[in-house]
Amino acid sequence: MKRAFDIVVVGAGPAGLAGASAAARAGMRVAVIDENPHMGGQIWRAGVGTCHPNYAKVRAIASFKSSGAELYPGYQVVDSIDEGDLVTWIDVKRSLETFGFKRLIIATGARERFLPFPGWTLPGVFGAGGLQALVRTGYNITGKRVVIAGTGPLLLAVAAHLKQAGAQIVSINEQAPMSRLIKFGFALMGHPRKIFQGIGYCTQLAGSPYRTGTWAVEAEGNEKLTGIQLSDGRRTWTEPCDLMACGFHLVPNTELSALLGCRIIDGVVQVDENQQTSIESIYCAGEPTGIAGVDAALLQGEIAGLAASGMAQKAIRLHGRRSSEAEFGRAMSQAFALRPELFSLAKPDTITCRCEDVRFGQLNALAASQADWTYAKLQTRCGMGSCQGRVCGPALEAIFGWRNNSVRSPLFPIPVATMCSESPREKEISIPIP
Amino acid sequence: MTDRNLDAAEVVTITVDGRVISLPSGATVAAALLNAGVPCRVSESGEPRTAFCGMGICFECRAVIDGVPHRRTCQVVCREGMMVETQR
Numbered sequence: 001m002k003r004a005f006d007i008v009v010v011g012a013g014p015a016g017l018a019g020a021s022a023a024a025r026a027g028m029r030v031a032v033i034d035e036n037p038h039m040g041g042q043i044w045r046a047g048v049g050t051c052h053p054n055y056a057k058v059r060a061i062a063s064f065k066s067s068g069a070e071l072y073p074g075y076q077v078v079d080s081i082d083e084g085d086l087v088t089w090i091d092v093k094r095s096l097e098t099f100g101f102k103r104l105i106i107a108t109g110a111r112e113r114f115l116p117f118p119g120w121t122l123p124g125v126f127g128a129g130g131l132q133a134l135v136r137t138g139y140n141i142t143g144k145r146v147v148i149a150g151t152g153p154l155l156l157a158v159a160a161h162l163k164q165a166g167a168q169i170v171s172i173n174e175q176a177p178m179s180r181l182i183k184f185g186f187a188l189m190g191h192p193r194k195i196f197q198g199i200g201y202c203t204q205l206a207g208s209p210y211r212t213g214t215w216a217v218e219a220e221g222n223e224k225l226t227g228i229q230l231s232d233g234r235r236t237w238t239e240p241c242d243l244m245a246c247g248f249h250l251v252p253n254t255e256l257s258a259l260l261g262c263r264i265i266d267g268v269v270q271v272d273e274n275q276q277t278s279i280e281s282i283y284c285a286g287e288p289t290g291i292a293g294v295d296a297a298l299l300q301g302e303i304a305g306l307a308a309s310g311m312a313q314k315a316i317r318l319h320g321r322r323s324s325e326a327e328f329g330r331a332m333s334q335a336f337a338l339r340p341e342l343f344s345l346a347k348p349d350t351i352t353c354r355c356e357d358v359r360f361g362q363l364n365a366l367a368a369s370q371a372d373w374t375y376a377k378l379q380t381r382c383g384m385g386s387c388q389g390r391v392c393g394p395a396l397e398a399i400f401g402w403r404n405n406s407v408r409s410p411l412f413p414i415p416v417a418t419m420c421s422e423s424p425r426e427k428e429i430s431i432p433i434p
Numbered sequence: 435m436t437d438r439n440l441d442a443a444e445v446v447t448i449t450v451d452g453r454v455i456s457l458p459s460g461a462t463v464a465a466a467l468l469n470a471g472v473p474c475r476v477s478e479s480g481e482p483r484t485a486f487c488g489m490g491i492c493f494e495c496r497a498v499i500d501g502v503p504h505r506r507t508c509q510v511v512c513r514e515g516m517m518v519e520t521q522r
Contacts (some may be wrong), residue, residue: 037462037511042489047458074509091509094502112489123473123484131487134508137488137501139468221481354494357478386493386504391486413504428492 005031007308008086008101009069010077010256013041014056014294015301016107017064022305023105024067031099032069033088035076036410039064041109043294045133049221060298072099077256078396078410084281089414096414103308104283106257106269107301110250110287112154113394115338116352116360117345120246124225128158128247135165137296142166144242147228149173149216151336152249156201159208162245169208170241173230175215176336186336191295191328213222217345219244235340249336251394252288258407267397273319275300276309283308299325343399353392355385363396373402386413399422448516462493463507463518464488474507475521497521 005028009020012034024030038045044057064071072088079087086099112127118167119125126134128150135141141162146247147170148159159172173183188195202210217236218229227240263270263278269288271277276282283304286297299322306315346352348361358380366376373389373396378381382396383389383404388411393404412418444459450470457466464485467474473482474497476508485495490509498519499505 009508036509075491091505111489112487121481121483123482126485127489127492129485130486130492133488134462134465134468134485135507138457138465138512140465344516351477351479351481354477354483354492357481388494391492 002085002098002100003031004100005029005070005102007103007105008033009105009107009399010034010086011041011107011109011286012036012039012071012073013043013107013109013286013297015061015109015304016041016105017060018298018301019107019283019285019308020301021060021063021067022302023309024069024304024373026311028308028309029105030067030069031072031101032064033072033077033086033099034085035074036123037074038367039071039073039352042129042133045136050218056294056298058272059147070256070270071238076190078412078414080260080409081374089410089412091406094415094418096418101281102218103283104260105275105301105304105308106260106282106284106288107286107297107304108253108256108288109297110291111390113249113251114246114391115248115342115345115395115398116346116350116392117216117342118350119221119225120219121351121354122219122221123223124221124242125219125244125246128154128283129245130247131245132158132161133138135162136433140166140256141243143168145170145173146243146245147173147216147230147239147241148245148377149175149214149228149230150247150249151175151338152247153198153332153336154247154250155245156198156205156210157402158245158247160201160204163204163402167243169205170239171230172205172208172210173214173216174212175339176212177339177387178212180335181212184286184331187331187335189326190324199268215339215342216244216246225348231341248338248342248398249333250287250291252291254288255390255407255411257282257288259409267403273306274312274315276307290326290329291333292325293332296322296325296329334419338398346399352395353380353382353385353389355387356381356383356392358382363400367400367402373397373404374400374406387413445511448512448514448518450518451520457512459512461512463497463499463505463510463512463516466512466518467495467497467507467520474518480481 009032075088100289269284285300285304303315350360495507
């Protein structure tokens with residue numbers, strides 16, 4: 001089955017919703033595809049129960065709902081066969097559906113960067129945004145003691161949310177030194193709303209220590225987390241806890257852009273002033289063009305939506321604010337740059353590829369012999385499991401400088417039976433019969 | 435305005451490794467497994483694993499739902515009567 005639209009938007013987060021609303025209001029027939037069961041992306045993820053009101057979110061979702069754009073939640077893009085189409089996998093239906101487009105807006109957002117450290121595969125250790133998402137979708141953490149460690153503004157937002165959900169925040173540990181955070185504070189002067197948001201989180205977190213220049217060196221426990229060993233470079237100590245939330249800032253999701261052949265430099269999709277990629281019919285907005293946060297995503301999404309509808313002129317008034325948000329993104333990346341100590345936490349037996357249980361020692365030996373990502377994959381199966389290197393890839397890029405340059409379809413695993421019987425690639429898959 | 439997606443008073447009941455678990459409707463299967471204290475899967479080298487990224491990227495939360503293996507439970511909303519098992 002194939003559905004045809006003027007514009008298809010991939011991703012129903014801030015950038016995608018803003019882009020779809022702008023395009024639909026410009027008279028285009030628009031579909032938004034998102035793999036998640038609810039719209040909002042990771043940052044505005046809807047779920048169970050109540051959240052604090054967030055006016056940017058309420059406004060964006062109301063605008064989207066009245067725009068006439070169609071939403072396809074639970075649809076995951078896995079392939080593109082011909083120019084102008086996307087093949088999606090619908091997990092609940094266990095089947096594939098194809099979407100045709102004249103223009104495409106890629107708004108695939110970002111994921112958290114993780115770094116391996118001893119014990120990080122223990123039950124009880126979560127990604128910071130991940131734990132927040134799980135709590136929003138029904139995980140009851142009332143009374144649980146949580147240690148938060150890693151880097152980036154997300155740690156504070158997560159801490160505030162977990163506390164509101166009934167958790168006891170033992171400590172928040174930011175690896176960046178205070179000196180760099182003070183510099184970042186000055187960079188925030190032009191963004192008063194972000195300062196107020198930060199102050200809001202701090203007020204909610206009164207009583208929980210927020211440390212800078214501190215990082216987790218080990219998650220302790222046997223089959224279950226019992227405590228986190230922390231270090232400030234001078235001494236180490238252990239804080240007992242039930243759960244840990246860790247995260248090392250964000251990594252753009254560029255797999256779809258790469259599959260379609262858009263130009264990517266240093267892990268960032270290249271776009272012009274209209275958010276147009278190196279491919280004329282494809283636009284990109286939000287985190288894949290460089291991590292800069294929700295305000296940048298909303299602006300870029302609107303610009304992309306207007307430009308893809310042939311109304312780029314109408315978007316010129318947004319260009320100034322977009323530049324200022326991009327500057328904020330650059331200041332953020334500098335402030336939360338990772339300290340080298342984090343790259344040597346894994347021990348030889350620390351699992352680094354969680355899908356295939358490849359240990360750090362094997363990879364370290366290969367790195368010492370000048371191996372690259374492809375060679376390491378072939379030798380160890382690292383990055384060849386279900387997540388296709390989405391977790392260990394960025395970690396090993398940070399640690400060894402290995403870059404994953406090979407993206408191929410399907411972008412996410414789908415059952416072989418479906419691939420053989422339903423995929424438009426059916427004819428390409430020929431299994432020789434002896 | 436509150437962000438109430440579903441009526442929190444509604445509950446859904448599913449079975450996790452033989453145990454009956456009730457959750458607010460709209461909850462994901464990953465949350466059900468965590469609330470039950472049951473691992474989603476057992477890894478290649480035999481470690482118990484639970485949901486990690488919470489957003490459909492890492493595949494740690496794969497489990498067997500109604501007999502179908504490799505379902506990413508963080509992306510699946512609980513439905514009344516679902517049978518969930520740890521993937522071994």
